[in-house]
Amino acid sequence: MAYTGLSFGNPVFAAYAAYSSLVLLKMFVLAGYTTYTRFRVGVFANPEDVKGNKGAVARLDNPDVERVRRLHRNDLENIPAFLAVGLLYVLTGPSPGVALWHFRIFTAARCFHTVSYLAAVQPLRTLCYTAGLLATISMTLQVLMAGAL
Numbered sequence: 001m002a003y004t005g006l007s008f009g010n011p012v013f014a015a016y017a018a019y020s021s022l023v024l025l026k027m028f029v030l031a032g033y034t035t036y037t038r039f040r041v042g043v044f045a046n047p048e049d050v051k052g053n054k055g056a057v058a059r060l061d062n063p064d065v066e067r068v069r070r071l072h073r074n075d076l077e078n079i080p081a082f083l084a085v086g087l088l089y090v091l092t093g094p095s096p097g098v099a100l101w102h103f104r105i106f107t108a109a110r111c112f113h114t115v116s117y118l119a120a121v122q123p124l125r126t127l128c129y130t131a132g133l134l135a136t137i138s139m140t141l142q143v144l145m146a147g148a149l
């Protein structure tokens with residue numbers, strides 16, 4: 001029987017922790033990129049943020065800033081779901097190889113989604129989004145099956 005504890009002695013949990021950390025780090029970097037973009041184009045969301053930034057304006061309609069914000073929002077809609085269901089999935093005692101592929105697919109899909117979103121590349125962006133979503137749905141279904149009475 002596979003060890004299913006929430007410890008780094010469990011290879012599935014260790015992989016989950018590593019890939020979760022990668023997507024969280026990616027999300028934090030994107031938050032920083034939003035700030036960088038605001039300073040680069042001189043557009044801020046709040047009037048008080050304009051103070052001390054010569055030539056800056058408070059607007060919510062700059063296309064560069066809004067693209068990064070939409071991307072960040074997309075991460076905020078998808079990554080927490082992966083984190084929650086991934087942890088429950090670890091508790092089902094999945095095959096380490098299968099679990100690793102779920103985590104890899106989600107992480108790679110989110111990274112490529114970020115690049116394709118920033119570069120405005122379709123249909124790659126949709127394909128990446130869908131791949132990540134399918135990995136999460138697959139884990140969700142396995143959690144449901146394991147938890148069914």
